[in-house]
Amino acid sequence: MAIKRSEIIKCTCGGAEFSTLVTLIRHPGQGMSTKVSGYVCRMCSEKVDLERESKLAELRRRKAELEEVEMEIEEMETQNS
Ligand SMILES: [Zn+2]
Numbered sequence: 001m002a003i004k005r006s007e008i009i010k011c012t013c014g015g016a017e018f019s020t021l022v023t024l025i026r027h028p029g030q031g032m033s034t035k036v037s038g039y040v041c042r043m044c045s046e047k048v049d050l051e052r053e054s055k056l057a058e059l060r061r062r063k064a065e066l067e068e069v070e071m072e073i074e075e076m077e078t079q080n081s
Helices: 050-080
Strands: 018-027 031-041
Touching: none
Parallel strands: none
Antiparallel strands: 018 031
């Protein structure tokens, strides 16, 4: 299996810098805490759909793998004929 490489996630507008969004959570009697709730593109202000982006990246990786397999099949078939 191929080594999984890290990759920079880009917005659909092409921007690659994001601002962090946080949710503020108040705990009665214990103050407040924050939780990262998402990222906003610095170029177009669109919120990044992380679930969609990671699924897309995974699908692209599988597509590339599939293309490799197809090439291998093609190679083997041309060898036999
Ligand atoms: Zn953007």
